[in-house]
Amino acid sequence: MELKGINKEIMAKIEKKELTIEMIAVSTAEELVAQIEIEEKDAKKVIKTAQEELGIQPMTALKFLEHESKRGKITTSSTEFDSILGGGIWTQELTEVAGSFGSGKTQLCFQLCLNVQLPVEEGGLGGNAFFIDTERTFSPRRVVEIASYRDFDVEEALSNIFIGAALNTHHLFSIVDELDEVIKEKNIKLLIVDSFASHFRSEFIGKGRLVERQQKIMQIAEKLIALAVKYDLAVVVTNQIIANVEEFLFGSPEEPALGFAWAHRPQQRIFLRKSRGSSRIARLFDSSRMPEREALFYVTESGLSDAPFSSDFYS
Ligand code: GTP
Ligand code: MG
Secondary structure, X not given: OOOOOOOHHHHHHHHHOOOOHHHHHOOOHHHHHHHHOOOHHHHHHHHHHHHHHHOXXXXXXXXXXXXXXXXXXXXXOOHHHHHHOOOOEEOOOEEEEEEOOOOOHHHHHHXXXXXXXXXXXXXXXXXXXXXXXOOOOOOHHHHHHHHHHOOOOHHHHHHOEEEEEOOOHHHHHHHHHOHXXXXXXXXXXXXXXXXXXXXXHHHOXXXXXXXXXXXXXXXXXXXXXXXXHHOOOEEEEEEOEEEOOOOOOOOOOEEEOOHHHHHOOOOEEEEEEEOOOOEEEEEEEEEOOOOOEEEEEEEEOOEEEOOOOHHHOOX
């Protein structure tokens, strides 16, 4: 780590405590003083420098561009899909993947759990994945299958994926609240919640509980975004689809669940739908960075890809 203008002595203390730039940038001066025993004025300077480095201090657009170009991306294994996302799934933000059953949300998550482990030159982040499973859909067998097609060391790849089963929303909160340690210790660069929507939709039923539900969703969204920024990791959550009864706002009779308040939280929103055979269409429909565009990809035996697997050809 490099913090311009900070002396060696302070940098050594920071390194000894294994603090990252992200952790420093979101600390208060008091917290930093307590952790590394420096003067308060130095702590303030260190925090400001870290914030500048991360681009969360006012800055010119040119500096912002430089900062953005350094952010990590995880490949989806489909070049077309990556291209509509601006290079893959980005760190430091929350990406929502919505789609009906069988549209490929979980398959994409499995693929990302492996791809995040690749070196940067190959589209990964050289890090590990934490998969919060709310529906018991994590399939080691399927991950093994994809990993073995892709030349991963299967055992190592599996040991780099951490799984937390969230049995209800309360449990989901408690897992998320305890993630800091494991993220630091296990070099987690991808955090997945699959499915993000299911417990909220099944536990808070009826109009009377809608406000409470929205509050909980916003709280957890804030926590996830904070983790993404603090630890420079990608957060991907999956969402279900509901009938769009009011109007065809979304250009289709379906829209992602969880309502308007949620709709503004993810920085990237992706809608997946089935197409012919094993092909799928991904639409980036709400992004501050990229235009609305669609990509065609395939879910094959070897995972996500640009082309169909031979035996999928005529299915
Ligand atoms: P829900 O969780 O039910 O909402 O759906 P989802 O969007 O998570 O669907 P998922 O990602 O589980 O996709 C399931 C689909 O992936 C299946 O219907 C298959 O089309 C495809 N799929 C899963 N495993 C394989 C496989 O081994 N080979 C091939 N070719 N396709 C597979
Ligand atoms: Mg699924």
